[in-house]
Amino acid sequence: MWGIIATWVMAKDGIDKASKLLNDNSSCKEALLAAIKDVEDNPDFWSVGYGGLPNEDKEVECDAAYMNGDNLKVGCVGAIKDIANPIEVAEHLSHEDLNNFLTGDGAKKYAIEKGFMERDMLTQKAINAYEEKKKFSKPYRGHDTIGCIALDSNNSMCAGTSTSGLFMKRKGRIGDSPLIGSGYYADSLIGGAAATGLGEDIMKKCMSYEIVRLMSEGYSPQKACEKALLSYSTKLKGDCSLIAMNNKGEFGAATNIDDFSFVVATQNLKPTIYRVSRITDHSELYLPDEKWLSDLLAHI
Amino acid sequence: MWGIIATWVMAKDGIDKASKLLNDNSSCKEALLAAIKDVEDNPDFWSVGYGGLPNEDKEVECDAAYMNGDNLKVGCVGAIKDIANPIEVAEHLSHEDLNNFLTGDGAKKYAIEKGFMERDMLTQKAINAYEEKKKFSKPYRGHDTIGCIALDSNNSMCAGTSTSGLFMKRKGRIGDSPLIGSGYYADSLIGGAAATGLGEDIMKKCMSYEIVRLMSEGYSPQKACEKALLSYSTKLKGDCSLIAMNNKGEFGAATNIDDFSFVVATQNLKPTIYRVSRITDHSELYLPDEKWLSDLLAHI
Numbered sequence: 001m002w003g004i005i006a007t008w009v010m011a012k013d014g015i016d017k018a019s020k021l022l023n024d025n026s027s028c029k030e031a032l033l034a035a036i037k038d039v040e041d042n043p044d045f046w047s048v049g050y051g052g053l054p055n056e057d058k059e060v061e062c063d064a065a066y067m068n069g070d071n072l073k074v075g076c077v078g079a080i081k082d083i084a085n086p087i088e089v090a091e092h093l094s095h096e097d098l099n100n101f102l103t104g105d106g107a108k109k110y111a112i113e114k115g116f117m118e119r120d121m122l123t124q125k126a127i128n129a130y131e132e133k134k135k136f137s138k139p140y141r142g143h144d145t146i147g148c149i150a151l152d153s154n155n156s157m158c159a160g161t162s163t164s165g166l167f168m169k170r171k172g173r174i175g176d177s178p179l180i181g182s183g184y185y186a187d188s189l190i191g192g193a194a195a196t197g198l199g200e201d202i203m204k205k206c207m208s209y210e211i212v213r214l215m216s217e218g219y220s221p222q223k224a225c226e227k228a229l230l231s232y233s234t235k236l237k238g239d240c241s242l243i244a245m246n247n248k249g250e251f252g253a254a255t256n257i258d259d260f261s262f263v264v265a266t267q268n269l270k271p272t273i274y275r276v277s278r279i280t281d282h283s284e285l286y287l288p289d290e291k292w293l294s295d296l297l298a299h300i
Numbered sequence: 301m302w303g304i305i306a307t308w309v310m311a312k313d314g315i316d317k318a319s320k321l322l323n324d325n326s327s328c329k330e331a332l333l334a335a336i337k338d339v340e341d342n343p344d345f346w347s348v349g350y351g352g353l354p355n356e357d358k359e360v361e362c363d364a365a366y367m368n369g370d371n372l373k374v375g376c377v378g379a380i381k382d383i384a385n386p387i388e389v390a391e392h393l394s395h396e397d398l399n400n401f402l403t404g405d406g407a408k409k410y411a412i413e414k415g416f417m418e419r420d421m422l423t424q425k426a427i428n429a430y431e432e433k434k435k436f437s438k439p440y441r442g443h444d445t446i447g448c449i450a451l452d453s454n455n456s457m458c459a460g461t462s463t464s465g466l467f468m469k470r471k472g473r474i475g476d477s478p479l480i481g482s483g484y485y486a487d488s489l490i491g492g493a494a495a496t497g498l499g500e501d502i503m504k505k506c507m508s509y510e511i512v513r514l515m516s517e518g519y520s521p522q523k524a525c526e527k528a529l530l531s532y533s534t535k536l537k538g539d540c541s542l543i544a545m546n547n548k549g550e551f552g553a554a555t556n557i558d559d560f561s562f563v564v565a566t567q568n569l570k571p572t573i574y575r576v577s578r579i580t581d582h583s584e585l586y587l588p589d590e591k592w593l594s595d596l597l598a599h600i
Contacts, residue, residue: 072504072535078378078474079403099470100500103379104404106472170399172406174378179479181506200400204372206481209506235372 003249003266004031006148007196007241009273009296010045011263014038018150019265028150028158029068029091036064036087036162039146043123047144050084051123052164053130055171060121061104062164063177066091069157069186078103078174083111084119087162090178092116104172121164133167145177147184147194149245153267157247159186159194159208166199175199181209190216191246193225197257198238205232211244221245222252226282229254241276254283261288303549303566304331306448307496307541309573309596310345311563314338318450319565328450328458329368329391336364336387336462339446343423347444349386351423352464353430355471360421362464363477366391369457369486378403378474383411384419387462390478392416404472421464433467445477447484447494449545453567457547459486459494459508466499475499481509490516491546493525497557498538505532511544521545522552526582529554541576554583561588 002022006015014035021031040049047053052060061079064086068074075093077086078101089111093100102110112118145163161177161184176182176199183199185208186192193211195202207228214224221244232240233256241255249266253276265271273293274285302322306315314335321331340349347353352360361379364386368374375393377386378401389411393400402410412418445463461477461484476482476499483499485508486492493511495502507528514524521544532540533556541555549566553576565571575588 074500074504079406098466098498098500099473101474101503102470103472103474104406106379106404106470109471166398170402170406171409172403173399174401174403180503181481181509198398200374200398203401203480204374206506206509209481209509 001249001267002151002153003245003251004035004148004150005243005245005251005262005264006035007146007194007243007262008144009261009263010039010144011035011146011148012271012273015263015265015271019271022150022152025153028152028156031152032148032150032158032160033087033091035148036146036160037085040085040087040162043125045144046126046129047164048146048162049086049164050119050121051126052121053126053167054122055169055173057171058122059171060164062086062162063174064090064162065160065178065180065184066094067159067180067184067186068094069159069188069192072187074100074180076101076178076180077107078178079172080107080111082118082121083108084117087160089116090160101178103174145183145196147196147243149186149192149194149243151245151247151249155188155247157186157188157192159184159192161194176202179203181206183208185209185212187212188247191221191244193242193244195240195242197240201236201238202240204236207232207240207242211242215244215246220252221250225252225254229256230281253285301549301567302451302453303545303551304335304448304450305543305545305551305562305564306335307446307494307543307562308444309561309563310339310444311335311446311448312571312573315563315565315571319571322450322452325453328452328456331452332448332450332458332460333387333391335448336446336460337385340385340387340462343425345444346426346429347464348446348462349464350384350419350421351426352421353426353467354422355469355473357471358422359471360464362386362462363474364390364462365460365478365480365484366394367459367480367484367486368394369459369488369492372487374400374480376401376478376480377407378478379472380407380411382418382421383408384417387460389416390460401478403474445483445496447496447543449486449492449494449543451545451547451549455488455547457486457488457492459484459492461494476502479503481506483508485509485512487512488547491521491544493542493544495540495542497540501536501538502540504536507532507540507542511542515544515546520552521550525552525554529556530581553585
């Protein structure tokens, strides 16, 4: 069984590509990198990679991470600037024995040393959007991080994230996305999870670690997401949306916002967009109608 | 009941000060800051704050974090340069609504903006030690982070860490110390925990979150540390030493190295140094003898 799941509708094209790779027996790593790079490279997505909204100093600073579920090896970059694909740097860092989590100029220095492509990540469109948003918006509290879990037909799993973070964030700010156990987690013997939302709150409950831990106790991905979110909600209010997949390709999601979406594909399910709504103490997954999809595409 | 516990013998003077504060009804925050600042300010400690060993670029980059156990609010700095007391910046950040985790130049910018003292953290002694160590040492894998948990007589708890990180670390590298749930955790309703060791491994199992979670299930601090370490050891080999205190002032510790030490004081126990040794599947706490203490002091 193979499977892949990622946060938000923006992941749809990437999951299309990744599911073809998995179906052709590619590794979960190759599939996950393809899915996340597709989102990073798209200048129409304001919250990830190229074309992401800048920080208070008008710099695009990106966070990304990669976790190998076979051996728990991890690579993380925080507040990295002017590197085209932060997820690739994170994956590369996961092979190092030490210094797996690099930030700021140190992360960029490493990326250049290893030959990763430099790119001015700030687009004119993002500058325009920034100026427009600044007029009427509070610092952006939304959460359009791409978080992704992949399972390949060799039963290996991995997790990854990529984001340009909070709108108008402070220079050097990092959220939950590069933090292992908070924004993502994967253990090939159990499953994986990822979170998107207000990083400052998500990290306080190690949400992704907790979901995987609950799956190790026998909870389904859906129940594990719901149970972790219930515990979160006793103390925290920041936006929090969760996805999970276990090592059988079963998946689940939960959210404390009105309208969360994710994309999933498995050996038995073609790439499919789901919407998720919070309903008192559980989350309901359902297929979007045509109007919702066309409105969304028009908005992008 | 009040109590305070911190990693390594270097915390002894700080715990002396902090325990007096707690005995005079000071808050856990005041006590913890006093304990950690004492270690940060001491140029004889090569692994924390002023006089810390520099990174590969000969810069002293520090990590620190503060967590308020009453509301889970957290402040974290990663790879911050030339600020005298990283723990104070972290505590200040814990009062912000957003942008609680700042790294590199962004963290320094925030610290200066808020009026924190700048200081050239690199001492001649540290330069000499660096040059000497470079000749015969592999990048330092030891772990002399200060991690501290405090409980005050109002039943509030907090956790904090401070470190200059791995010897010869890469520029921008951060370890487990600023990562919530990995290097530290505190929940006043349960207890707190802190870790010291190879950050790159400790973060893979969210060790401090896991210990507090186990205490919430009813485990004593000692059993919680041992159980978390057993789970860690199934997959990971990096040095890992753990301390915990619950909200009754009971404490525990575990380690996978030969000789770990910590300092603890409570309403009923004057500041006391303990040594910890790994013995198959559990850890044994015992009081050091005079020779061990005098050898250690001679070494510092």
